[in-house]
Amino acid sequence: MTAGLDAARAEYADLVDRGLSLDLTRGKPSPEQLDLSAPLLSLPGDRHTAADGTDCRNYGGLHGLRELREIFAGPLRVPVDQLVAAGNSSLGLMHDCLVYALLGGLPGATSRWVDQERIAFLCPVPGYDRHFALCERFDIDMVPVPMTDEGPDLDVVARLVADDPSVKGIWCVPKYSNPSGVSYSDRVVRGLGSVAAAAPDFRIFWDNAYAVHHLTDEQVEVADVLAACAEGGHPDRPFVFGSTSKITLAGAGVAFFGSSPANVAWLLGHAAKRTIGPDKVNQLRHALFLRDEAGVRAHMERHRALLxxxxDLVRRVLADRLGDTGLAEWTEPLGGYFVTLTVPDGCAREVVRRAAAAGIVLTPAGATHPRGDDPRDAVIRIAPTYPGLGELEQAITGLATCVRLVGYEKALATA
Incomplete structure (x- = not known):
């Protein structure tokens, strides 16, 4: 082990001397991925009329263009009449749903959330930092729930929601979860739909961000959460979110909301006070560019060829550099945008700090947990999508060096 530490120290010194400047902080599409949607910038040309005759240049149409909703109803598992096409941000829709629930109440609620003493959300961990940031913004308590290889631990969920009416929701990324890559099993989806909750307005915030983002031929399908909740006696429970942000142009896509008819009417009723309609020109160009569900699948195959x-490179480098050390484990996702690296307890923050000192910037350790507090200090999220292969190999090789250095230092210090 001493020899391993000596070698890691020498490798790290060389790494620092190289003066790298590499960034793996966020899961952004690469420029090459964005180039796949370049034709959008010349659409809709001189056309401005939707299939139903709507003049897309004008006000109105809160529900969004039907032809675009028809394209995404299948991938999102939402009937077209219960799917809303909105602006460019699904995160914005999640924000608005929280605000509307806080200030206006929900179907089935006994009062507005803001009038209640405590509001809490269940947060599967490791999870998505922007979900946690929304809770922090609105002073919503966050209750960690461990993730299993099927999704959130149903026994823990059932216990937490059964007796506490202040537990109002759960965050879910059901397919290729951020950051673990886990996809929810049918059992978990059915369980979330049927679990008894003390709060009559308990909601599942179903962030289906990676609905069509496959990396392999094994294309995972997740059960229909709307159907599961209806069968479980809770048709108003799910809020389904999705977007084209990692399909077309990340800053100029279209976001979707799907739910029960009552929830759709609730959302649109509140949204009507906020806007007179979405950007239907952008929705039209997306419908023309993608054409149909088969067009989406073909487009995502081009993404897969780039991703x-x-x-594969991340998996190869981690295996070569860390596979025989016992110092790390990592996920090998079938889709999505992230790899989760787990290092020895008490080491993640120091690994991230050493990497930054060597010019490799990572997502902060702890970002995968509410309020940035990973009690084990062991989880690091790797976002390999944006850099080119050459830069990515340098970054992952350097990260592995930092893991070896910190891991061997801790092992010797506690021996």
Missing amino acids: RPKF
Whole structure:
């Protein structure tokens, strides 16, 4: 082990001397991925009329263009009449749903959330930092729930929601979860739909961000949460969110909301006070560009051709550099945008700090947990999508060096 530490120290000194400047902080599409949607910038040309005759240049149409909703109803598992096409941000829709629930109440609620003493959300961990940031913004308590290889631990969920009416929701990324890559099993989806909750307005915030973002031929399908909740006696429970942000242009896409008819009417009723309608010109160009569900699948195959080599590279480098050390484990996702690296307890923050000192910037350790507090200090989220292969290999090789250095230092200090 001493020899391993000596070698890691020498490798790290060389790494620092190289003066790198590499960034793996966020899961952004690469420029090459964005180039796949370049034709959007010349659409809709001189056309401005939707299939139903709507003049897309004008006000109105809160529900969004039907032809675009028809394209995404299948991938999102939402009937077209219960799917809303909105602005460019699904995160914005989640924000608005929280605000409307806080200030206006929900179907089935006994009062507005803001009038209640405590509001809490269940947060599967490791999870998505922007979900946690929304809770922090609105002073919503966050209750961690462990993730299993099927999704959130149903026994823990059932216990937490059964007796506490202040537990109003749960965050879910059901397919290729951020950051673990886990996809929810049918059992978990059915369980979330049927679990008895003390709060009559308990909601599942179903962030289906990676609905069509496959990395392999094994294309995972997740059960229909709307159907599961209806069968479980709770048709108003799910809020389904999705977007084209990692399909077309990340800053100029279209976001979707799907739910029961009552919830759709609730959302649109509140949204009507906020806006006179979405950007229907952008929705029209997306419908013309993608054409149909088969067009979405073909487009995502082009994304996969760009992304798969990056995830293969991460797997190869981690295996080569860390596979025989006992110092790390990592996920090998079938889709999505992230790899989760787990290092020895008490080491993640120091690994991230050493990497930053060597010019490799990572997502902060702890970002995968509410309020940035990973009690084990062991989880690091790797976002390999944006850099080119050359930069990515340098970054992952350097990260592995930092893991070896910190891991061997801790092992010797506690021996």
